[in-house]
Amino acid sequence: MKTKFSISGPGVLVAAAFIGPGTVTVCSIAGVTFGFVLLWAVILSVIATIVLQEMAARLGLISGKGLAEIIRTDLNNPMIKWGVIILIASSIVIGNAAYEAGNISGGVLGLESLGYSGAITVGAFNINYWSITIGLLAGILLYIGNYKVLERVLVSLVIVMSVAFVITAIVTEPDIIGMLKGAFVPSFPEESTITIIALIGTTVVPYNLFLHASLVSEKWKSDSDLPAVKRDTVVAIVLGGIVSMAIMISATAIKGDGIQTAADLAKSLEPLFGSYATYFIGLGLGAAGLTSAITAPLSAAYVAQECFGWSKGTRDWRFRLVWIIILLLGVFFSSVGYKPVDIIKFAQVANGILLPVIAGYLIYMANRQHILGAYVNSRTQNIIGIAVWLIVFGLGLKSILKVFGAL
16 A cells, blocks of 8 residues: 555656646635636646656656657757757746746745745845745755655655645635535636636646656666556646645635735635644745745756757756756846746747647657557557647647737
8 A cells, every 4th residue: 555655756746846836826816716616627637747747757767768858869850850949948948947936936935924034135135035045955955966865855845735735725624515516517617717727737837748757767767667657657646636626625715806826825814724724834835835946947957958968967067057047047036026027928938839749749759669669558548648638739829828918
C-alpha cells in the first residue's frame, strides 16, 4: 500500500509546479464566485494533465531524452526546426522569467498574511525582504543541483500544502451533496467561461511537459520502471488536484466578491473560523510560492539546455546561468513590486500557441515505434489524447483572444 500510493519522483515536481500562487488564486476566486459548481473543471484538468504528462514521462524514460531534445533531433527541415525551437525557448524561458515574479510574490503574500510584513524602505525604493529570502532559498536548492535533495524538499512542501489546504476545507464544513454535484455534473454558469479556461490553464502547463520528460531519466533508467513512472505521475497529479479542489471548497465559505488573491481568502476566513484558518492558508500559499519559484527556473534551464544542445547536467555553467537569470529577475520584480504585464501577456500568447502544438506533437511522437517500440500509445490512449488536444487547442485559442481583447 505504501509503494502503491507513494510520491517520490518527477511527478511531485509537476504537482509542485502547477500548484503555485496562480492556481491558488484562480481556485479561490472560482470558489467565491461560483461555489462548488466548477469542481468538475478541476477534475477535467487533472485527467488532461495525467494523460499528457504520462506520455511525456514515457517518452523521456524509453528514449532517454528530454522532450525538447526529441523535437530538435527529429525535425529535419531547418526552417521548421528553428522556428519551433525559437517558439519553445521564447515561451518557456521568457515566460517563466515573467511568471517567476508572480511565484515569489505569491509566496510573500502567504507569509505576510501570517502577520509578518517584509516591506522596508531603502532610499527611494520600497523593497520586500521576503522576496529576497524566498529567492535565496530557491537559489540554494537549485545550486546544489542534486535531484534527490530537490525531490525531498518539494515532497515535504507539497505535503505541507496538501495538509494546510485540506484541513482548511474540512474546517469550513462543506455541503457534501453540493460538492459531489459540482464535481460530477458539469455546468456552465453565466460568465464562467474565462474561469473554466483559467482553471484548466493553471493545471495543464506546457513547461511541465518538458520538465517531466527531462527529469524521468534522473530517477529511472530502464523500461521495467515504467509502472513506477506511471504510478508516480498519477498519484502526484491527483494529489495536486485534491489541493486545488480543497482551495475551491474553502473559498465557498466566503460571501461576496471581494476576493482577488489567496491572501484575501485567508483574511476573509478568519472571522468565520478563527486565526488558525489564516495560518493554514498562509502556510499553504507560502509553500506554493516556494515550490513554483524552484520549478519555473529549473524547467526553463532544462528547455534551454535541450533546445541548443548543451552538455547535459545541472552543474553546467550555461544551465546554471539560465536559472540564475530567471530567479534574479523574479526576485527583483517581486521585491520592488513591479508587475511585468507586457512580458506576461507575451508569455500568455506564446504559451497559448505552444500548448496545442506541443500536445499535438507529443501525441504524434507517442505513436512512433522507432522511438517507443512496444510502448507506443494504445487506441484508448490516442482517443483520450485527441480529446485532450481539442480541449487545449480551445484553451490556447481563447487565451490568445483574451490577451488581444477579442474575448
